[in-house]
Amino acid sequence: MPELPEVETIVRGLDKRVAGDTVESVWIGSKPQPLKSPASVIARALEGKRIARVRRAGKHIVFELEAEAHPAQWIVHLGMTGRMVVSESAAEVVKHTHLIAKLASGRELRFIDPRMFGKLSVVTAGFDPGGVEPLEVTEERFIALFHGRKTPIKCALLNQKLLRGVGNIYADESLFRAGIRPRRRASTITRAQFSKLHRALREVLRKAIALGGSSISDYVDADGSEGFFQFQHRVYGREGEPCLVCKSPIRRIVLAGRSSHYCATCQR
DNA sequence: ATACCGACCTGTCAGC
């Protein structure tokens, strides 16, 4: 489900609501799939801990847990369908709820994930998912990331070891805005085009964050509110519909196993 | 290194 703008929206909501709150107890469901760390490790790391703050690293949610001796971080990756919401304890526990952390304030932090592609873990060393943040990377650094790579530019954009946080929607949308086809080999793209792509990607991500992300089917923020960037999509999910610039039908191909949408006229 | 592919799961929707 969630790419950088969605995770950023969720993290801002979580930080506003649970930073400074303390985890009193943790319930973890019996489905083992969403856990990278053992359930007992996660429960022990959370229980009794104050959440100093919540931040984002790529598509990961990072809960900074306070501790005198060994500060730890609770890392949550939402996968495709994961949700992290703050609920009143009286609220109905929906199907596919895998973890509930009861907070001192009386509210609950709930992790819900129907497809169970999400991952929960606890780390004590500094968490580093690798890759650079697209909203922080300079143009020079951005261009250098792709230097000499023969892989299609879209595959490179999705590679979290290069850039962290870009997913299928924002890769397609930024490539459209930069006028580059998803299959173009990175090594054949000019500096001027990379410069355009760098700008387009940052603009798309910033605008999406401003609109609370894209809600396609089930994405909601920490409040349960939907985003609005889906109404700004120019190619994603628009196969067969006319290009908003030139009216050619938007094409859909499969690249790296993912649907990829582009305009054959506007993108080269 | 790099590519493609299936696997991991459940849910939804279109078509028959």
Next chain:
DNA sequence: TGCTGACAGGTCGGTA
């Protein structure tokens, strides 16, 4: 009213 297949914001591991 089924049933079947395609598809879904992500990542990982195996294979050429």
